[in-house]
Amino acid sequence: MPSSSASAHPPGRPAGKRSTRRRGRVLAVGFAVMAGVVVGAGAVAAVRLVSTPPPPDLHLQLAATLAVAPGPPPAIPLPTTGSFDLVSSDGGQVASLAPTAVVPIGSIAKVMTALVVLKAKPLALEQSGPNYTITEQDVAFYDQVVAGDGSNLPVTVGEQFSERQLLLALLLPSANNIAETLAVWVAGSQPAFIAELNSEAKTLGMTQTSFADASGYSPQTVSTASDLVKLGQAALANPALTYLVGTPTATMPDGTTIHNLDTDLGTVPGWLGIKTGSTPQAGGCLLFAAEHVGPLGATSDVRVVGAVLGQTTPSGALDDELGLALTVAGTAVKAAFEDYPTIDPGSLKPPAVPGTLRSGWGTSTGLQASFESGLSSVEVRVGATLKLSASQVTHLDPTAVASGTVVGHVTGTIAGVTVATWDVSATGGLGQPSWQWLITH
Missing domain, CATH: 3.40.710.10 (DD-peptidase/beta-lactamase superfamily)
Structure with missing residues (x-):
């Protein structure tokens, strides 16, 4: 009866040579995969190095209102009955x-x-x-x-x-x-x-x-x-x-x-x-x-x-x-x-804009407001206030931010009517991210 070793190795094909060739093929495939990973990672890194970083975040602690005609409103005489x-x-x-x-x-x-x-x-x-x-x-x-x-x-x-x-x-x-x-x-x-x-x-x-x-x-x-x-x-x-x-x-x-x-x-x-x-x-x-x-x-x-x-x-x-x-x-x-004075929105003191503009890599800069546009003039009752709301400029490149760059807007309204709008500008730049941050982000 033939032995088990004879049945595992057909005549004319030495076992050692076949194993060597198989290991060679496996190694070749492994090297190719590794090379692909390296090339792919390099490509991703290259893309990240030249891509525009994500927009910065505007952190603004804006007051809810702005007084435009300070003072108590006039007293209104009321009926004595009814x-x-x-x-x-x-x-x-x-x-x-x-x-x-x-x-x-x-x-x-x-x-x-x-x-x-x-x-x-x-x-x-x-x-x-x-x-x-x-x-x-x-x-x-x-x-x-x-x-x-x-x-x-x-x-x-x-x-x-x-x-x-x-x-x-x-x-x-x-x-x-x-x-x-x-x-x-x-x-x-x-x-x-x-x-x-x-x-x-x-x-x-x-x-x-x-x-x-x-x-x-x-x-x-x-x-x-x-x-x-x-x-x-x-x-x-x-x-x-x-x-x-x-x-x-x-x-x-x-x-x-x-x-x-x-x-x-x-x-x-x-x-x-x-x-x-x-x-x-x-x-x-x-x-x-x-x-x-x-x-x-x-x-x-x-x-x-x-x-x-x-x-x-x-x-x-x-x-x-x-x-x-x-x-x-x-x-x-x-x-x-x-008491309904006429107000020139351009003469109003801009609202305070405490806060910062922050980049994704950790740098930040201060903010300032300046008049942008508004009604030519508006009549408001003494004691009236503007309702303030803020918005951020979209698609802003943080690496392009410099002193004076408009990064947002503040809008002042009365009863839903826009009276004035102010630009919110950066007081400085955000700098450039490191290549390590770009690759990892």
């Missing part, structure tokens, strides 16, 4: 008195009526809109309002009004019967229209407001001064409605001239109007807006929107109570606009 809220476009609430008290609002409700009408039947500034023919139901609305001693506009069956004329009759002399006519025209019925009023109030965030009718004569139509400021802001955002509420007089189809009950129009500088209101339950009420008028008579972007509710007088006469609401509003606006 509720009041006044909000400025450049800095939030200016003054208030019981702004969340829920009370009847009278004909201020007609502003929401007009908004809903214009949402269903939009008007451009110069458009009259579709015509509406007065029906027997509209005459019945008129008779009911007269019987209840409400404000009204006489109408006759077959008389035609444009949409614009109906809205002017609603808003200027505050005709209650026209509110009912518009409600049925737009929604088909008064209940359906009231549902739309409350839906729109919810959309505007008027969480403490409830409409029971389209005219506001019902004492169940209630709101707050702060909610009504939101309504006023929505009215000013609609150009057609802004124009309508600021109209002093208008002519109806029969030639009758109607007058706006807001007598501050044309007498208080910058007055934009919005809507009066007065009922036995609501007292004197006013939703109003005004824009600041500068010393040379030019208007600015600064606006205030306010609401005054529940004004009462010893006489109890509605005209007197409405007159008191108008006086309260006009006095408050005049006081609010007393």
Whole structure:
């Protein structure tokens, strides 16, 4: 029987020579792999040596605000009764008195009526809109309002009004019967229209407001001064409605001239109007807006929107109570606009920018701010501050940073409007990284 060694080594092929050749091949492959690793590592190192290092990090401890008109804001005279809220476009609430008290609002409700009408039947500034023919139901609305001693506009069956004329009759002399006519025209019925009023109030965030009718004569139509400021802001955002509420007089189809009950129009500088209101339950009420008028008579972007509710007088006469609401509003606006200096953003002292710009290899440099750009001039209320925010220049080569290199920006805003921007510059360079850092990073 053949031995096991004979079967492992076929005749004619010595075992020693085969093993030597195999080891040679393995060594050759190993040397090749090692050479490839060395070449690859060298290539990676070469790439890293010539690549741009990652951008530096901006570490900035920026103040949240910057005072631009130091000093206490002017005191705003408040009513002795009722509720009041006044909000400025450049800095939030200016003054208030019981702004969340829920009370009847009278004909201020007609502003929401007009908004809903214009949402269903939009008007451009110069458009009259579709015509509406007065029906027997509209005459019945008129008779009911007269019987209840409400404000009204006489109408006759077959008389035609444009949409614009109906809205002017609603808003200027505050005709209650026209509110009912518009409600049925737009929604088909008064209940359906009231549902739309409350839906729109919810959309505007008027969480403490409830409409029971389209005219506001019902004492169940209630709101707050702060909610009504939101309504006023929505009215000013609609150009057609802004124009309508600021109209002093208008002519109806029969030639009758109607007058706006807001007598501050044309007498208080910058007055934009919005809507009066007065009922036995609501007292004197006013939703109003005004824009600041500068010393040379030019208007600015600064606006205030306010609401005054529940004004009462010893006489109890509605005209007197409405007159008191108008006086309260006009006095408050005049006081609010007393201290509005004009600021040149370029003259403002740059904000402090404590912090550093740091490279990935551990070097750092200080920072300084300088004016970059801004509005040509801006009117701000005394006590106003800029809200500051910072940003870093992207794709910055740290090896190119030197003294004066712009590495970031600081932006100052008031109510979301950019007033000024400053460059943030390095006070020195960051140097060059070592070749060891480049290879390992």
